[in-house]
Amino acid sequence: MTRRAAVLISGRGSNMVSLIEAASASGFPADIALVLSNRSDAAGLQRARAAGIATAIVDHRSHPTRESFEQAMDAVLVEHGIEFICLAGFMRVLTDWFVERWAGRMINIHPSLLPLFRGTHTHRRALEEGVLIHGCTVHFVVPELDAGPIIAQAAVPVIPGDTEESLAARILVQEHRLYPHALRMICDGSARLENGRVVFSGDWSGEGALRSPA
Numbered sequence: 001m002t003r004r005a006a007v008l009i010s011g012r013g014s015n016m017v018s019l020i021e022a023a024s025a026s027g028f029p030a031d032i033a034l035v036l037s038n039r040s041d042a043a044g045l046q047r048a049r050a051a052g053i054a055t056a057i058v059d060h061r062s063h064p065t066r067e068s069f070e071q072a073m074d075a076v077l078v079e080h081g082i083e084f085i086c087l088a089g090f091m092r093v094l095t096d097w098f099v100e101r102w103a104g105r106m107i108n109i110h111p112s113l114l115p116l117f118r119g120t121h122t123h124r125r126a127l128e129e130g131v132l133i134h135g136c137t138v139h140f141v142v143p144e145l146d147a148g149p150i151i152a153q154a155a156v157p158v159i160p161g162d163t164e165e166s167l168a169a170r171i172l173v174q175e176h177r178l179y180p181h182a183l184r185m186i187c188d189g190s191a192r193l194e195n196g197r198v199v200f201s202g203d204w205s206g207e208g209a210l211r212s213p214a
């Protein structure tokens with residue numbers, strides 16, 4: 001059964017666009033029914049509208065507490081019949097209340113090979129540490145930041161002379177492949193959360209790991 005999903009953004013929304021495009025294909029097991037942003041100036045909102053997707057803005061700055069902000073977001077999600085949440089450049093730390101309410105039904109894409117480089121400025125830190133392989137991860141969201149069960153990962157080489165920008169650009173290409181792949185696996189049941197870990201059904205053919213093209 002197709003699941004009604006919302007994408008939560010705070011900015012340009014390129015991962016949101018990849019999810020919208022993937023979900024528009026026949027047989028994809030999720031519909032992107034709503035794009036919600038905490039910022040009215042998020043460029044992704046216009047891209048969502050252009051794609052004919054419903055949008056909503058819940059500005060965190062209009063609420064006295066994180067809980068009030070999240071209750072307002074939750075009301076909009078319920079109003080739209082949302083069953084699943086994809087965070088895509090959504091830049092607010094969510095409280096335990098919201099995370100528990102959407103436990104097992106909320107995923108995020110993070111620009112590193114978790115558990116390496118949790119938090120922000122991942123590409124700068126990867127260059128500073130001199131890693132030779134970097135990448136991105138799609139994971140379930142849990143209260144601890146960037147610590148949820150991993151669904152899928154994609155790796156890219158770090159090339160001599162790379163800058164934060166060149167590395168980010170190389171990884172973003174993989175993010176746009178990985179996120180729809182992960183959402184499909186979760187919604188069609190080929191990857192599911194069991195006892196705090198992601199288990200994959202069918203023959204293990206590396207479904208959780210997208211290898212970047214040579």
Ligand SMILES: Nc1nc2c(c(=O)[nH]1)N[C@@H](CN(C=O)c1ccc(C(=O)N[C@@H](CCC(=O)O)C(=O)O)cc1)CN2
Pocket residue numbers: 087090091092093094095096099108109110111119120141142143144145146147148
């Ligand atoms: N409880 C959780 N909340 C969120 C998770 C998570 O795993 N658990 N993932 C993040 C996404 N994220 C990195 O992937 C992230 C987002 C935001 C921040 C942050 O420090 N935000 C600041 C405000 C920054 C701003 O408004 O520009 C804050 O909330 O005070 C760190 C990491 C989404 N939420």
Ligand SMILES: NCC(=O)N[C@@H]1O[C@H](COP(=O)([O-])[O-])[C@@H](O)[C@H]1O
Pocket residue numbers: 009011012013014015016088089090109110111119120136172175
């Ligand atoms: N900690 C969360 C985080 O850093 N997420 C990252 O923000 C970018 C959003 O780009 P987009 O708006 O073009 O999808 C993406 O690179 C995503 O991995």
